[in-house]
Amino acid sequence: MAAQRQSPLLQVENLSIRFDGAPLGINVVDNVSFSVAKGKTLCIVGESGCGKSVTALSLMGLLPTPPARIVGGTANFGGRDLFSLSERERADMRGNQTAMIFQEPMTSLNPAFTVGDQIIEGILRHRRISKAEAKERALEMLRRVRIPAPEKRMRAYPHEMSGGMRQRIMIAMALANEPQLLIADEPTTALDVTIQAQIISLIRRLQDESGMAMILITHDLGVVAEVADEVVVMYAGRIVEAGSVDAIFEDPQHPYTIGLMGSVPSLGRRQGRLATIRGTVPSAEMMPKGCRFMPRCPFADERCVNDAPPLAELEPGHWARCWYAPLELHRGGIV
Amino acid sequence: MLRYIAKRILIAIPTILIVSVLVFTLQQLLPGDPVLTLAGEERDPQVLAFLREKYRLDDPIPVQYFAWFSQVLQGNLGISLRTDIPVLTLILSKLPVTIELAIFAMIIALAIGIPTGIISAVRKGTSVDYAANVVALSGLSIPNFWLGILLIMLISVRWKLLPASGFVPPTEDLWLNIKTMLMPAFVLGTGLAASLMRHTRSAMIGVMRSDYIRTARAKGLLSHVVIMKHALRNALVPIITLSTLLFGELLAGAVLTEQIFTIPGFGKLVVDAVFNRDYAVVQGVVLCTAVGFILMNLLADVLYVLANPRLRHSR
Amino acid sequence: MTLAITEDMALPKKRSRILTKFLKHRSALLGAGIVLFFVLIAIAAPLLAPFDPVKPSFSTIRKPPSALFWFGTDELGRDVFSRMLWGARASLSAGVISVSIAVFLGVPFGLVSGYFGGWIDAVISRSTEAMLAIPFLIFAIALAAFLGPSLSNAMIAIGLSAMPIFIRLTRGQVLSIKAEDYVEGARAIGLPDFWIIVRYILPNVVPPILVQATLTIASAIIAEASLSFLGLGQQPPNPSWGSMLNTAKNFMDQAPWMSFFPGIAIFLIVLGFNLLGDGLRDALDPREN
């Protein structure tokens, strides 16, 4: 749906994921569709627990199964449906055509091996080259992610590095086999602002160099604004709004997106109290049967209680899941 | 690293001092008069007086303690009151036996415990896991001495497969040595295997959950590589530590096993010495065991640090 | 108005999470069942036992199990079944009382050591290590021999020997809890040390102690059996499973039933406590879900 301009590299259709033991019919990821084109960046935003990581992991074939289970949908990657590949085929693809970096740089590297070994291991897994060549390649990757003194760092253990360095190592590891798609799950959340800025700019530069597609998961609207081409806003397992980054930031349609933006303190001079979204994300047991945002939505009414709104295309390439979008049309009267 | 080891040794010194006091007090607690036991059936008053004099048993206890401990510091553990053999000689002759037993038991424990622990962790929640757990718990719950006697009755007496007890030095007859060690090592090893299995399982489960395992899988590594290389390597750290500690425990656990299988090792030496009120032997052996235990702890700590790159450098 | 949704709705239903988790744990329930079964038997021993457990009967020596003597008779013609029922009392109380001794002595030491640190901690820690360094059984044998052979002395000996485990566990637990924000929060509102220990540290120390205690009860029962095996536990003519086994081992060949049943009973009760301990561990572990 979004980003139709080019033929998409990855096209996810109606992905639904369920956890064993969750209440019947409540999927942590429900009917999610999106696509990413070559060289483009798709950002998935949403609050904690809305299913961002689960979505990403399912694309990598890393979902813990059980308890997680893909109950529907397809993911077309370069003409093949990722979900119908065998485990071996998935493994061959992981770290090769698709790669992923994670949120926790502190724990995502194996403390028992040197970073060099960990990068080389990934290269050797997918390429028929000698160990020396792999090492050369690893060194090159370290240089590309701007690690000072890479020869020395190859022999270092993860704990000897700062969080920012480790995240660079993770990136080097992920990009070592020149993947077509990089999935980055909150790669900067655990880092300090100055480091975060370094990492974001590094990722963008590398993307420009290699032309790979990227799915960036975050809950920081600032990051989204800086790097995204397309944006998907998720709430409680569903996409509530999707569109180009400009559309989302200049013309947000869904009450949740608006509330989210209102919740972020502005960097300019203070403009009074923050707008908030009240309450919290419902737990699986408490999931409303209609619109999932209904209990928190200031605009909700009977209809929202009973019927889930569809994801409607309001303008070309801009979709929102709300009965009353655009709001000023339906809700403009009462102020 | 060196500094860390030095620090650990420094800490061990007061512990050993306390152990020495404890050992000494403990056996003073033992009821009965060692001289009466020593003097034999006849209890000749002349002999009693002589023995009392000879072993300074009439001195105040602190004096006895310092006399003993200053000798110990000079490397003299005294002479067995019962057999006249120097305690050090006794210990040195018994230690290899118990260590052999402990090593055998450890091998059995490791051979059973670690693989089942891994399988059980990898197959967490399946019937394989369940069965392994039940077996492990049973291993933990069977009283050692009962199992020992049961095995003797069945394997040695009924089926005559293995010798019932005793010990043959490996230098004399290696095959027989192994045969005699098999049952006691098994009895001693089962409990350990069970606890190793459980620890391996929980360590592996913990490690398998960690982020770096996900990273390894994200690199496309096949699952056996992920498990055997990335997970096991990290799970081994606590397992190694535990094994070293268990080894210390093994030495202690050998007491009962040696008693049942009449293996002339450390455990039997000390129990017999307790009952014979062979003070010098009790003191010497318990002190040695305790020091050995403390050394094992030390080794465990050091190994833990060595196996842990994170700690290896920072200490 | 239908949309008047309180924030309350976002909360899960109030229910004891621990109990639920425990009840879902099948093997823990089995363990609890086994333990409960033996506890009931111990309590009801006088009612259930068909024969006098201590009075010898010279006409029925070492009879194999039969309709009259379900578990056979022992070397003095006493009904093994009746002795098992009474023996449950000794074995269970050996486990429970000795562990209580260990807990009630060990926990305060551990609390003080962990909470206040410094010299006290150094002294307690070194002593604990020293005690741990001396083999449990040797420690227990020496103590039991000193105190004189009797069940209660065996319990004291086992309790004292098991004490260091609890000191260590408590200390470690205190150290980790002490570092929690909520303890700092308590200090921030001005709560005195005493109350911090009582209201913050202690309740958080209890669950792991409880788990350890259940597991230690299992080893204490075996320890009592071992001491009885060496003649330092329950005294004749009163039965405990350990002392029965001790005697029975001399009759393994001629009267295997004499050792079979106590052996199985010890195995079962220890298994029961182990299962229970495991279940409690899982139920009380906040990380497991």
Added chain:
Amino acid sequence: QTLRIGLNEDPDVLDPHRARTFVGRIVFTSLCDKLIDITPDLKFVPQLATEWSWTDPKTLTFKLRSGVKFHDGEPLNAAAVKANIDRARTLPDSLRKSEISSVESVEVVDDTTVALKLSRPDATLLSQLSDRAGMLMSPKALASADFGQKPVCSGPYKFVERVQNDRIVLERFKDYWDAKNYNFEKVIFQPIPDTTVRLANLKAGNLDMLERLAPSDVASVKADSSLIFAPVSGIGYQGLTINTNNGDRSKSPLGQDKRIRQALEYAIDRDVINEVVGAGIFPPAGQPFPQASPYNDKKFAAKKRDVEKAKKLLKEAGVERVKFDLTFGTGTTAQQTAEIIQAMAAEAGFDISLRPTEFAAMQKEAQAGNFDVNVIGWSGRVDPDGNIHPFVTCKGGLNDGRYCNQEVDRLLNEARITNDDAKRKELYDAAQTILQDELPIIYTYYQPWPFVLAKKVQGFQPYPDGMIRLKGMKFSS
């Protein structure tokens, strides 16, 4: 050909003068020859001494076997005998001192004749010299400090090695004077304290014979055609020592009133103990002298149980029920015996609390008078004196109950110095008559020495002293 013998415990120091354990004596029997030996009916026969005689009541002269060598090749002669006996008398930690305290000096008459000069007549001396006090060790080896670890004697087997708690290995001494009667090349003694395991080892073929079978295993051994059961009634006994005079604990009705003690004896059925605990090898004992001993007299035979009489005696003593503690050393047999006594005595009016006590502790408590009734065992001595004098004379070293009766003392002291057997028996009978009435000790059964052998072992003759004499023994081919 190696004979493996399972022992009940590990022997102590292997120096006859300093040794104290029963199992030690078993090892010495093959290792160290004595001046004289005994027969199964407790008569003295030559060993290293070919003949002996009382030159006067204070001089005992031995004629030595000639040409005998110690294991180290040293000649065994009168000087060696003197060195040995002097050592036994004077070594500071000699445990033999009191046994031969009557010896004042040893004279070397000629190379093969030695005379013991006594300070008083001593009827027990011969029997002492038939045991450890009469064992001869190489004087040269005695000089070394670690003799106890490498004993050098003159017995049929010489010492090879000892692994404490595991085994003692002896090998045939080629130059033994009677070597042709000894068939095994090697003898290995293996201490295995657990009776079940000991028997299991025998059954499994790891042992060729064992001593002290548990009575509970008698039936199964008898039923096993691959084993030979060879019990013998020993010279020792089991009994109950009553605290009649040692400290406050003796001030009890039981300690003070002989009628209550008599009632206790009547309450006990020794036959039941024999059957239930002893599997028939615990012959009832009423006196300290074994059946094989000429000093044993039928009139002091064990009394039959008589509960009515016991009750009557209690009534006479004016008591309804009597309470006391029964202390015994931990162990299955002792415990079973105690439990039976407890049950039987209860019917007559005794409330017994059982106090199993670890042996070392029991000894000390006994000496301190901290007991009511002790179960005691005595391994027995060949001479009657050893079985009675130390236990009931006022100053007796083993008289834990501190029983003291001048008349008994007089009779027993006199018996010690009386060499005439008939006169000696009269003295013992007189003493026994008193003791049977006052009952400071109630004898329960004679200590048996139940041996078990593998079928292939032939020619074993059990002796009442419980020793294993390998002479003439061999494996069937």
Added chain:
Amino acid sequence: MTAVAPDPILEGIDLVKRFGGGGLLASPTIVHAVDSVSLSIRRGETFAIVGESGCGKSTLGRLLLRLIEPTAGDIRYEGRSILSLDPKEMRQLRRELQIIFQDPFASLNPRMTVGDIIGEPIWLHGLAKGSERRERIAELLRTVGLLPAHVDRYPHEFSGGQRQRIGVARALAGEPKLIIGDEPVSALDVSIQAQIINLLEDLKERFGLTLVIIAHDLAVIRHMSDRVAVMYLGEIVEFSTTDELFDNPLHPYTQALLTAIPVPSPVNRSPKPLLQGDVPSPTAPPSGCRFHTRCPHARPICKEQHPSLETAGDGRKVACHFWREIQNAGASALSASPQSAALAKRMALYTSWRERQDQVTNPSRK
């Protein structure tokens, strides 16, 4: 924003805190967590402390409450030193000085009910008893936006935001004059974070509190605080009123911080000059100016000479040798890009409906 009364309520004077070292067996490395920090918090203001992870913010916060003892320096509360107080006096004082922690999951005792947690300061300081206490607890719960019916529940039954509210309620229970929030919102989701920020602001106004907010999110600081102290490696490098700091950052580190913030607007994406390298370890702080290893303007003197915190007009202070020259060199002030018209319109619509929503469900609350 509240009017700032000039008198200081809490002052730290030359505070130093080092961890480690000492003792024979102690760890040999010394962490210079806080190094001669002086600050003065005025009654009624919201004071912010900002800096990267590990720069000593939390340590400073704890020092100010004397939850840990300083290695050197003094702390004054309402003019008198609190370091000399005995434990009893200190406990009484604690009622007036409170703290809220970052991690809503670690800061509440999992084994106490909400009622017990909130009631503890009331009980401890004898503020109310029996039914009165229950009433106060209920009132506090309402104050922080929870239902009084929740008193018997345990912390784990609440979401992170709700737990943070419980933490706030506990801090309020002793009727404090000053609350230190150690990153009170950084662990929370954006929507919840906004709720808590609003709550803290409301409470501050309602109870006349002084707030000290420790944070690393500059947007939050800009929104909430009156004055800011910027910390780097245990030291304060800049001190300013909030608006001036954001409009005209003086210290190169402050400038770098501001540049690094991602701006939530896709309008003018442009590559920014970024700070290179990592924060050095506080166990071996660099010589001279601690920032020189990363400073784009560093010169040789920075390596040798430690800059003092000098006054830079308007009550501002800055610790940089060259702040005057740097001021206008490169790194500009942060410019918040204007909201698009569509967004502004929708936001206004949202806000009005949002207020209506609050009034409908809870008319008593404003």
